[in-house]
Amino acid sequence: MNIQYVQGECIFTRINKLIKQYEYLTDDIDTDVIIVGGGVTGAILGYYFTKNNINAVILEKSRIAHGSTSITTSLLQYELDSKAMELKEYTSIENVIRSYQLGIKALDEIGEFINEYGNTCDFERTDSLLYTAKNIEKKEIEEEYKIRKEAGFPVELIDEQNNPFSFDVKAGVLSKGGGAKLDPYRFTHALLEVSSKKGLRIYENTEVIGVRYSESGVTVETVYGHKVKGKIIMVATGYNTKLFTERAFGTKATAFNVATKPISNIDSIYKQVVIRDNEKPYNYFRTTSDNRIIIGGEDINFLPDIFNEELCSKQYDKLEQRLKNLFQSLNIEIEYRYCGAFASTQDNLGFLGKDPNNQKLWYCLGYGANGILFAVLGGMMLSKLYFGEEQEDLELFKIDRFDK
Template sequence: MDLRTEEPFWLMRSGIIQSFPSIKKSASTEVVILGGGITGSLIAYYLAKAGISAILIDKRKIGMGSTCASTALLQYEIDTPLQELQEYVGFENAARSYQLCIEAIAKIEKIVKELNVEVGFSERKSFYYASNKSDAKELPKEYELRKQIGIDLEYWEEEEIKNKFGFSAPAALMSKDGAQIDAYSFTHHLLDFAQKNGVQVFDDSEVTEIKHHKSSVELTTKYGLKIDAKKLIIASGYESQQFLSKKVVQFNSSFAIVSEPFEQKELWLDNCLIWETARPYLYLRTTDDNRVLIGGKDEEFYNPKKRDALNDKKAMQLEKEFDKLFPDLLFRTDFKWAGTFAETKDGLPYIGAVDERPNTYFAMGFGGNGIVFSLLAAEIIRDELTGKQNNDAKIFGFDR
């Protein structure tokens, strides 16, 4: 599957951070993790911490699928607003989903501190503004629901927005909880830890066949090597859909640009995360080297050639959107890329097992806060493997 154009910012900046070998002989293990992006690396980290024997394998270089093209906003806000999400899964599950995302951001920060690595992590407030007056009518209810479940946020009206940001919007929510990270670098550091603690990591090793047995799973690589495991975890990002007969995701094309570095350190209020209510939405963040990253202008199709042909046009549109918000900041695009993006009907991830693939777990954390969902998947699957009861697993199950 063609996941992205060739020059995403994080890959261009960091290059190949660490090399891993391809698998050269058949092996057996307790668990195989299929996928070496941010999702697979978080799972490998959690399994290493739990002392579970595991092999992680990827057909590409580590982190070079969607992970190196991720815009890597860490948000508790799910793409589906709380008031809409409760219509899909009920208020209790919707509320818990939002709370779990807040907890996950804090856990990611804890992991970064534990590893003592520089991965561009920083806490950021999240500013969610109404794109029009119609959307603004929904924000007071959204504000009250979030306050009701203990989320720390403020409701701002047009005058306050204008005074603090310089641009106009009819209403907005300013939330305390949010962060940003370099997901590509984080992936490599997670796997460095996992490898040092017993997880075997292989890249450039394509799996061409999976056989499910009564109490095991057998994977075959393109060179005919076998990997036998008691359990398989499919953490293949957007490519995970190919392993399911039921379609659970909608594939879109998304676009992003990164500016040249700015001289001033604070580009807008607290350099917070910025995004809007419109769908598809525009979003902005800064980077640890003082650039601005803008994403959005999504298109509802999966067609790599058509997607890539739009890249220049979409970059210009994103520049214009930035200029509308911050006309005094001279944005000069330094990097631009396009990628495949997937979302689920309710905005929640799919985590867990399905009957058609015995001894297998899926970690499908999609949407605007896919990294946060990936951490939740890592914890849920770790608990399944260790026999620990996880009361939140049902929220993200395939039978919801």
């Protein structure tokens, strides 16, 4: 079955003109690392592998950054989807704290890339807020605050007395510098532009349809019959991994987003914060450089028939209403509505590393709401692992961690 992963009018591929079109593969070629997938993850991998002088090629079946990269809210937070205490069942508090620290490291890395190559993707480092408007949830937010404070994160507890936001907050954890936002379409292209100048080869409209492993490496076959030979293959195909493995990674759902038109009086709200509420499923929202708000959430269990207009409209309407309730003084008109597949894991972390049964098959899968930061960590650590440098933190993301 050909499942569609993205649906609707995605803001980032609508507001941006085509930045660059890459050619399709017309020859048989050799490389060291074959990266399959030209979304933000493939671009991040291409950047780190090329930066470390490793020959790499990206093969994208369709167009650059038109998969789930086009629908990500691109709200970057060092924290995970669930609170530390909720994750205790699946991992340790130490691991949660370590992943928070790694999240900060990934945010810093993106900041360094921007400092070095310029800000062409509206990157902005912000504070991040996790909050509840319900008295009954105050305790759990306070507990999360305590865990982060004791671990040394620069956090502030928000309550009704010191609430700087225009909406009701009963308790909130405000993390200084704990977030960021960017335009994922332009970020992907920026990474590719930098890397292609350093030797990364990128092919669009070049679907990988077959993979063969041998003693010396791996050969992939592309849709028009050309072959690419490499030492390893990196799966950066997002939520679509069937061609490479039968392994099921994560629980599938569909996540929804709406983006407003630019709002003239947006300055009356606290813009420099990326925000997530404590609802189940949660909602998250951010502003854009042209004064829009994007809100995401209202996830539903994944079924192919959810790309059914009536069902989607209901979820979009809920998100719109939520925004209107939160920001009653703003003139909110929705311009873009879109949705797509999303996958979460029990411990909220993605999958980075080698297949336990095949040392030539590597994965970089940013599952969970922190997909972009996980991809950055993947790029950093996997490009070192390529040279045989063990990366202790890869343990957190290892492929078989849920196998019995």
